[in-house]
Amino acid sequence: QVQLVESGGGLVQAGGSLRLSCAASGSIFSINAMGWYRQGPGKQRELVATITSGDSTNYAASVKGRFTVSRDNAKNTVYLQMNSLKPEDTAVYYCNAEDLHYDYWGQGTQVTVSS
Numbered sequence: 162q163v164q165l166v167e168s169g170g171g172l173v174q175a176g177g178s179l180r181l182s183c184a185a186s187g188s189i190f191s192i193n194a195m196g197w198y199r200q201g202p203g204k205q206r207e208l209v210a211t212i213t214s215g216d217s218t219n220y221a222a223s224v225k226g227r228f229t230v231s232r233d234n235a236k237n238t239v240y241l242q243m244n245s246l247k248p249e250d251t252a253v254y255y256c257n258a259e260d261l262h263y264d265y266w267g268q269g270t271q272v273t274v275s276s
Contacts, residue, residue, distance in 0.1 A: 163187045163265040165256045170270030173246055177274070181241040183256030183267060191260040195239045197230065199252035199272075209254070210241060224250075246274045 169181040185192065196211030196219075210230035211219045218230055229242040239256065251274050256267035 163189060163192060163258050163260070163263075165258055165265055165267035167254065167256045167267040167270040170254060170272045172273045172275065175246060175248055175274055175276050177246050178242070178244045179246065179272060180243070181254055181256075181270060181272075183239045183241075185237045185239070185258055188260070189237050189258075192258045193260055195232065195256065195258045197239075197241045197254055198257055199250075199254045200269075201249070201252040204252075206255070211257075212239065243272070246272075248274045248276045250274050 164186045166184045167181060173179050194211055194213045197209040198206050199209050200206040209221055209224055210228055212230045212232055227245045232239045252272060253269040254272050255269045258265045
């Protein structure tokens with residue numbers, strides 16, 4: 162089992178920045194990749210960014226160049242640095258971790274970008 166706890170969401174004006182954190186605990190040795198997903202109002206959950214155990218990263222086209230995913234293995238934490246935020250980035254952001262058998266999810270953190 163893996164437990165994930167997100168933090169760092171909030172309200173920001175368009176053009177501003179936020180950094181989300183996701184602290185992992187439990188059977189973290191089994192994790193292959195971690196990442197961030199988001200679900201906006203009336204929308205399906207979508208991938209934002211992922212990072213593998215080998216530090217390979219992948220981004221949604223809508224956030225590439227504005228968001229950066231990174232990890233601190235010593236702290237078992239993954240970060241999402243979000244710059245140049247837009248109102249359309251407003252969503253609940255979820256941390257995700259996957260091993261060979263399961264997907265694990267955090268409880269989500271709200272990000273609201275005002276115009």
